[in-house]
Amino acid sequence: MKQKSTNRDIPWPKIHKLDNLVTDSQEKVNVPLHEEYTMEDMWYLDTHEARPIFEKQAKIIKAHQYKNILDVGCRHGPVNKILRSEKYTEYNYLGFDTSKEPIDIATEEWKEYDNINYECASWDKFSTNFTPDVIIFSGVLLYIKDDNERADFFDDFMFKHQCSNAIIQEPYHFQRHWDDRLILNTITNGGLDFLNEDYDIDEHYLDVPVFAGKRVIYDVVAKP
DSSP states (O other): OOOOOOOSSSOOOSOSGGGGSOTTOOOOEEOOOOSOOOTTTTGGGGSGGGHHHHHHHHHHHHHHTOOEEEEETOTTOTHHHHHHHTTOOOOEEEEEESOHHHHHHHHHHTTTOTTEEEEEOOTTTOOOSSOOSEEEEESOGGGOOSHHHHHHHHHHHHHHTTOOEEEEEEEOSSOSSOOTTEEOOOOTTTTTGGGGGTEEEEEEEEEOSSTTOEEEEEEEEEOO
16 A cells, blocks of 8 residues: 655654655655654654554553653653653662763753653663563564564563563554655564564554554453
């Protein structure tokens, strides 16, 4: 099925080669998956339009009363502002990301809160002083393109941190706010099927008016 194109009167990132293509170019380009983003690169995720993505994550955290939160690929951890605005404050949080600028900004913003911490690190280099009861994976599992490798990574990461629950957020494999010349690796069309064996999964579908605004948020809970 053909992706539905859109014009750019909606929040749009500044990270791909299409910014340098002429309007009538039909060249296909991959959406790059970087380990280093600036705040400006991903500004569209900080708009009011994108807020429901993080509100849904916060709602899941509150519903399960999670108290020890590990956030993988957190950027500046927008879920914290939402949780605190909703008077949910009794929790420990560690967010880590390979992008230095958002981590520096978040560290400064939350420096007065001992329970909220950030690290600029990859997923094998960070350290935490608590055992998480939930791990958030926000748009990071798609970096692992092979389905078997992704399943092995997830199982190993959850086992290593003795965690039974996850919140996974990924772009849907069919988009409304898009450009047909873009190629994006997505995993919502079977790439997370491995979860069904060991986890109960509640899938939440969002369609927000930003670039790649169709998102799936998976509430993943270990089966008894």
